[in-house]
Amino acid sequence: MSEITPSSVARVGVDLSKRVYHVHAVDLAGRTVLAKALSVERFFAWCASLPSGCLVAMEACGGAHYVARRLRLLSLDARLIAGHFVTPYRRAGRSGKNDANDAAAICEAASRPHMRFVPVKTAEQQGQLAVHRLREGYKAERTALINRIRGLLAEFGMVFAQSPEALRKVLAGVIEDAGNELPGVARLALQRAHLHWIDIELQMAWCDERIAAHVRADARAQKAAALLGIGPTTASALVASVGDLSQFANARQFGAWLGLVPSQNSSGGKASLGRITKRGDDYLRTLLIQGAKSAVMSASKRSDRISQWLVQLKERVGWQKTVVALANKNARILWAVLTREQPFDANHVPERPAARYNMRAQATT
Structure with missing residues (x-):
């Protein structure tokens, strides 16, 4: 690295891994000045010699936000790129994937003027998301454990209702009932499984307490939780995942980022729309859809404008x-509420755009 002067590097692409970072650096003319694998310590030492404001791009992956924050402390322009935006710039194509080609593709993708970058999360945001990730893991573990208990009981001819609450009510009694044919070792196994179930419930309760505390302490999360179909979990996940919604130019862009807009296969002026794209954050999109299910189910019990719209839309589509x-x-609505500093109003009537309204008025006359 001694032959490379700091001023010769204009842009850097980095392919991250656990112990080795592959670096691809170019100068202002786009000529490669460094293509090498560096250890983590040598990578940060080399970055310290780069000129202030130098663009260092990485794929958004595990640990990338930490690396970006650390590089920004060195006055570097650290940016993250979604992986599916990097693939088209790999010169060897899909069949030529390796660390060196990935680093070169990242460096090339970062040079595009219209490239979309992933906002770097703060340590506080990632801390809150850690609680959400643990909660989701506990949920999956609980479901697996309940199914395991049901399978063990079915081996001895004991089948109960599908609801977890129904199994919870009878499980302790089944373990203690001497009238069934459960052998002693099976009772001990089921007893340990029952205790594990209780422990998982306690861990999930702790996660819910932390999420509720986050919502109480964050004004943006409180505004988000006021919407129909959005509870504390969704509000906390939104603030922790997205942060500043002003990074999106408009509300449509935010909905598209979440993957809630139809996919397109349009050509020749003919629009052809398909299913939703399902891009973006799977967890946040799932929470929004689950909350929407609850709001749609109870829409007929409310008289606000949005609920009446839901009733009519359900009958139609x-x-x-x-x-x-x-x-x-x-x-x-979340984008509008959190960027315009306005409270949520379920009976809000949006203003009709003046230009479109004037065009329609002229057409009728």
């Missing part, structure tokens, strides 16, 4: 499309 439509509407 069906249950599933109504749920997705509400999730998309909630995403757009």
Whole structure:
């Protein structure tokens, strides 16, 4: 690295891994000045010699936000790129994937003037998301444990209702009942499984307490939780995942980022729309859709403008499309509420754009 002067590097692409970072650096003319694998310590020492404001791009992956924060402390312009935006710039194509080609593709993708970058999360945001990730892991573990208990009981001819609450009510009694044919070792196994279930519930309760505390302490999360179909979990996940919604130019862009808009296969001026794209954050999109299901189910019990719209839409297009439509509407409302500093109003009537209104008025006359 001694032959490379700091001023000769204009842009850097980095392919991250656990112990080795592959670096691809170019100068202002786009000529490669460094293509080498560096250890983590040598990488940060080399970055310290780069000129202030030098662009250092990485794929958004595990540990990338930490690396970006550390590089920004060195006065570097650290940016993250989604992996699917990097693939088209790999010169060897899909069949030529390796660390060196990935680093070169990242460096090339970062040079595009219209490239979309992933905002770097703060340590506080990632801390809150850690609670959400643990909660989701506990949920999956609980489901697996309940299914395991049901399978063990079924081996001895004991089958109960599908609800977890129904199994919870009878499980302790089944373990203690001497009238069934459960052998002693099976009772001990089921007893340990029952205790594990209780422990998982306690861990999930702790996660819910931390999420509720986050919502109480964050004004943006409180505004988000006021929407129909958005509870504390969704509000906390939104603030922790997205942060500043002003990074999106408009509400439509935010809905598209979440993958709640139809996919397109249009050509020749003919629009052809398909299913939603399902891009972006899977966890946040799932929470929005789950909350929308609850709001749609209870829409007939409310008289506000949005609920009446849901009732009419459900009759016209069906249950599933109504749920997705509400999730998309909630995403757009969230953008408006959190960027314009306005409280949520379920009876809000949006203003008709003046230009479109004038065009329609002229057409009728």
